[in-house]
Amino acid sequence: MFLEGTMSPHIGNLSFLVSLNITGNNFHGDLPENWRINLCRLRVVDFSNSSFGGELPRTWFGIMTDGFEELYLNYSHFSGMVI
Incomplete structure (x- = not known):
């Protein structure tokens, strides 16, 4: 499926979500x-x-070590430091 646009902040309400794969879409x-x-x-x-851009939010990194396993960013347009 080829979707485009911006991602809704309401996805953050899906507290049961274990995996989020939006590869190959034109979200920006x-x-x-x-x-x-x-x-x-x-x-x-x-x-x-x-087509996401900018930096990954810093708030993500404080919690990522708590059970977070995989993050794929290849061929995306993020910028900033990778820690």
Whole structure:
């Protein structure tokens, strides 16, 4: 499925979400800061081949070590430091 536009901040309300794979879609813009805080069960995220830009929200990194397993960013347009 080829979707485009910005990602809704309401995805952050899906607290049961374990995996988020939106690879190959044309979503763009920045990611909402609150996503990772509310998505406490999230283990796998795939943003490969997407048009997201900017930096990954810093709030994601404080919690990513808590059960987070995989993050795919290849062929995306993120910028900033990878820690």
